[in-house]
Amino acid sequence: MSAGRKAVCLLSGGLDSSTALAWARREGFDCYALSFDYGQRHRVELEAARRIAQVLGAVEHVIVRIDLAQFGGSALTADLPVPKGRSPEEMASQIPVTYVPARNTIFLAVALGWAEVLGAADLVIGVNALDYSGYPDCRPEFIEAFERLANLATKAGVEGRLRLKVHTPLIHLTKAAIVRLAAELGVDFRFTHSCYDPHPDGRPCGACDACLLRRKGFAEAGLVDPLEAAP
Amino acid sequence: MSAGRKAVCLLSGGLDSSTALAWARREGFDCYALSFDYGQRHRVELEAARRIAQVLGAVEHVIVRIDLAQFGGSALTADLPVPKGRSPEEMASQIPVTYVPARNTIFLAVALGWAEVLGAADLVIGVNALDYSGYPDCRPEFIEAFERLANLATKAGVEGRLRLKVHTPLIHLTKAAIVRLAAELGVDFRFTHSCYDPHPDGRPCGACDACLLRRKGFAEAGLVDPLEAAP
Numbered sequence: 025m026s027a028g029r030k031a032v033c034l035l036s037g038g039l040d041s042s043t044a045l046a047w048a049r050r051e052g053f054d055c056y057a058l059s060f061d062y063g064q065r066h067r068v069e070l071e072a073a074r075r076i077a078q079v080l081g082a083v084e085h086v087i088v089r090i091d092l093a094q095f096g097g098s099a100l101t102a103d104l105p106v107p108k109g110r111s112p113e114e115m116a117s118q119i120p121v122t123y124v125p126a127r128n129t130i131f132l133a134v135a136l137g138w139a140e141v142l143g144a145a146d147l148v149i150g151v152n153a154l155d156y157s158g159y160p161d162c163r164p165e166f167i168e169a170f171e172r173l174a175n176l177a178t179k180a181g182v183e184g185r186l187r188l189k190v191h192t193p194l195i196h197l198t199k200a201a202i203v204r205l206a207a208e209l210g211v212d213f214r215f216t217h218s219c220y221d222p223h224p225d226g227r228p229c230g231a232c233d234a235c236l237l238r239r240k241g242f243a244e245a246g247l248v249d250p251l252e253a254a255p
Numbered sequence: 256m257s258a259g260r261k262a263v264c265l266l267s268g269g270l271d272s273s274t275a276l277a278w279a280r281r282e283g284f285d286c287y288a289l290s291f292d293y294g295q296r297h298r299v300e301l302e303a304a305r306r307i308a309q310v311l312g313a314v315e316h317v318i319v320r321i322d323l324a325q326f327g328g329s330a331l332t333a334d335l336p337v338p339k340g341r342s343p344e345e346m347a348s349q350i351p352v353t354y355v356p357a358r359n360t361i362f363l364a365v366a367l368g369w370a371e372v373l374g375a376a377d378l379v380i381g382v383n384a385l386d387y388s389g390y391p392d393c394r395p396e397f398i399e400a401f402e403r404l405a406n407l408a409t410k411a412g413v414e415g416r417l418r419l420k421v422h423t424p425l426i427h428l429t430k431a432a433i434v435r436l437a438a439e440l441g442v443d444f445r446f447t448h449s450c451y452d453p454h455p456d457g458r459p460c461g462a463c464d465a466c467l468l469r470r471k472g473f474a475e476a477g478l479v480d481p482l483e484a485a486p
Contacts, residue, residue: 090321090365095372126368129408133364134321137357141326160413169407173400177360182391 037072063093199241268303294324430472
């Protein structure tokens with residue numbers, strides 16, 4: 025229904041952003057995948073993003089380097105330990121140290137810049153408000169505020185030529201529902217990377233928040249995660 | 256009145272951002288100056304920013320590298336000619352090709368990330384809605400929308416610990432008023448760089464929008480611009 029329309033799709037290479045990209049392809053968007061090299065400790069996710077962009081048929085994939093580690097403040101970029109073995113209640117009750125300050129604000133801002141150059145009116149982001157309730161920038165009210173800003177920030181928005189829209193196809197889904205949607209959309213789970221603290225060879229740690237949520241999602245969806253099944 | 260409060264101050268090294276930084280210092284803020292190496296054609300502005308941060312007493316100065324030139328779309332990063340000799344009416348009537356897509360959105364987003372790490376509630380940006388009416392991201396409604404977003408995007412905002420504020424001390428000033436304010440605040444004009452298309456030795460071209468606005472501002476303020484007076 026949106027055939028031939030361009031969308032800028034944020035792609036970390038994880039399960040959620042890969043599923044969001046697959047969703048955008050099914051919706052008929054020409055997808056411009058955007059990843060960030062932001063000083064994250066686990067570079068394996070950029071390799072995952074490259075493969076996913078290719079197998080899901082993105083028109084183009086750009087990796088923007090921005091050194092957020094200069095500021096410190098997050099276990100994903102700084103030298104703080106990644107929490108392991110937390111319960112779902114613990115995850116939901118507080119903003120974790122793996123939160124990267126203003127990350128989605130920065131990523132969406134850069135996506136907006138690319139969209140403006142491309143003449144695209146659509147941004148796609150795989151945020152999820154349910155399992156990641158601890159992250160302020162994954163909530164619907166944040167996304168709505170960004171959409172409002174985007175329409176005031178850009179030539180196209182101000183001149184009324186484009187009405188910018190931020191699509192969040194996963195925002196109200198459980199992890200199990202995301203796994204099922206991904207399977208339905210044909211996402212190859214082998215290529216998706218979720219772990220915050222992978223082993224040097226890229227294998228997931230199995231104990232960080234992201235690994236635990238992924239495992240729970242597959243279990244509840246009644247599917248086997250090929251990343252866990254592999255020896 | 257804000258003694259000891261930290262503020263993240265966007266600093267390009269131009270007249271406007273330098274004046275905004277000087278204003279923040281006078282207000283008593285501890286200033287954390289933030290510049291961007293975003294693939295701009297004229298690197299002389301980063302040198303100007305370094306000197307200005309130093310002479311105006313910023314606590315720290317960070318230059319974040321982000322390659323916006325990857326997307327193209329602006330005469331400031333791409334290989335498009337910078338317009339010369341435009342009248343004030345021409346400047347006001349259309350968004351110029353020197354507009355960098357989503358630039359202030361991106362810069363403010365990164366500033367927000369640093370503010371969050373610092374525990375700062377204040378951002379300072381030298382945007383001006385009068386002389387640069389062609390830039391959508393220099394208008395009060397854009398700044399207000401960003402402020403709203405910032406308070407939804409951050410741990411501190413969501414938890415109600417900090418009320419984030421974007422200060423725009425120059426937003427309603429004419430260029431002449433900015434020159435007068437800068438003089439009053441003791442900004443050393445020799446260190447400020449405004450030109451979009453400087454000569455290889457760093458001297459301003461004298462004909463781009465930024466040079467023409469600067470010249471008009473000094474003339475109307477009845478002051479001599481040391482950059483023009485120099486041989």
